[in-house]
Amino acid sequence: MTGHQAPRRGRGRRPAAEVRASVLEAAGRVLLEEGLPAVTFDRIAREAGSSKMTLYKWWPSPGALAAEAYFAGSEEALDFHDSGDLAADLTAQLTAFVRLLTVAGAGRPVSELIGAAQLDPELGRAWSESYALPRRELARVRLRIARDRGELREGVDLDVMVDQLWGAVYHRMLVLRVPFDETLAPRLVDQALHGAARREAEPGA
Amino acid sequence: MTGHQAPRRGRGRRPAAEVRASVLEAAGRVLLEEGLPAVTFDRIAREAGSSKMTLYKWWPSPGALAAEAYFAGSEEALDFHDSGDLAADLTAQLTAFVRLLTVAGAGRPVSELIGAAQLDPELGRAWSESYALPRRELARVRLRIARDRGELREGVDLDVMVDQLWGAVYHRMLVLRVPFDETLAPRLVDQALHGAARREAEPGA
Incomplete structure (x- = not known):
């Protein structure tokens, strides 16, 4: 967790729903801009200002995260x-x-x-x-x-x-x-x- | 070319069309029985009693061979x-x-x-x-x-x-x-x- 990529309040303060939304947004953006191989837990955690542990807890694999991110990002x-x-x-x-x-x-x-x-x-x-x-x-x-x-x-x-x-x-x-x-x-x-x-x-x- | 897997006449004697048919048959069979990863030039050359060089000459990749083999095998x-x-x-x-x-x-x-x-x-x-x-x-x-x-x-x-x-x-x-x-x-x-x-x-x- 470097924390310099996304502005955020103090560590551990963001509600889970907000973290989840940031992660999905980052994953959807990286997927569309750079393709599936670029969607790694390392990269998305950094971009979303989250921790890799959180991503491991919520998604079984970067591919599963990418699929959910695409659903969320394309819904509208x-x-x-x-x-x-x-x-x-x-x-x-x-x-x-x-x-x-x-x-x-x-x-x-x-x-x-x-x-x-x-x-x-x-x-x-x-x-x-x-x-x-x-x-x-x-x-x-x-x-x-x-x-x-x-x-x-x-x-x-x-x-x-x-x-x-x-x-x-x-x-x-x-x-x-x-x-x-x-x-x-x-x-x-x-x-x-x-x-x-x-x-x-x-x-x- | 080990030659012990498929009975054949002396080296270099089979007409190209016959070799091609044997290769497609072998590739189609291996594809259906074992899946795409099993379709390698090594394996198919061995099974068809052909040489790897021939396969390299005729198909750009094992995947291209598998696609053509599936077409040939499913045509009927x-x-x-x-x-x-x-x-x-x-x-x-x-x-x-x-x-x-x-x-x-x-x-x-x-x-x-x-x-x-x-x-x-x-x-x-x-x-x-x-x-x-x-x-x-x-x-x-x-x-x-x-x-x-x-x-x-x-x-x-x-x-x-x-x-x-x-x-x-x-x-x-x-x-x-x-x-x-x-x-x-x-x-x-x-x-x-x-x-x-x-x-x-x-x-x-």
Whole structure:
């Protein structure tokens, strides 16, 4: 603990919630700016004016800290709105998600995190529990509202919608590894909501 | 070159195509049985009765060899049929894909390969060029047939269909990291083809 990196009140005085917030902020910033390998307990403790012991106590590994920091740091950017127009709201949220990964530069650190999660079961669990599943639950909440309003068809599978909207973006980034931009968002939403098949009842079909 | 692991004719006698096939077979088998870390040039040269120099000449890295071996080894299992019924054909292919990842045990090595691809740009390129993009092209071929037959709606985005079918499976495996089984396949196909939205013209809607 050098303490010269972040101004703070006397040693041991900061409430735990405040320390936790500083640590998550520092970890999220280092992750986005320098990538996953830069997120070490040493570095983050120094940047947050905390102690390495505290970090060891709160997180099983630097990867788990990075996953939680990314969740906390992206929460506002990836917020779900309810304007009453499901297609518009999904398009807005997915556009924000694509921008975060592309223009805001989160694509590389997020790919590194998910990549490392495939090779390290403990980080895999941390990524899943601290980021991916909580984010899916936020998407489900917005989709349940739409279902309860009768905007979705009977028997719709909300988890499949999540796979076909956000999962589709991850597919381009992680599996195909091709460039993509926010023009993808409305196409994903349109096809997820209205399907790719020609409708039997369509005029002229 | 010890030569005692695989029976072969005299040194230097095998045609290149035959050596290449043996190497891909050995790499695919070791990848599926033991995972990506076991796929080394040393090990695969020994198993295939080839020389390490040959492997160095043909593949930039063991990861690139593993990606091509997985493509070659999964080609038959992941073949696209054309029975004239798009939904049935997509469901059959996706069911085979899910089975390959789950009951056939390819999930772990494929996750490792894609994971390592996020951390190693050269492997990333090899995975994308030797597996992911060629497989997408095979899917596009089947989808183009359906589009040309008028089974898909005007302006449909075939790449988005690929993202919303196969990408959705990868999403569960890599990002959410939750168990899944072949019951996912028909749900993905149904929602990708017919959409999640309630249809305005639907009786009772």
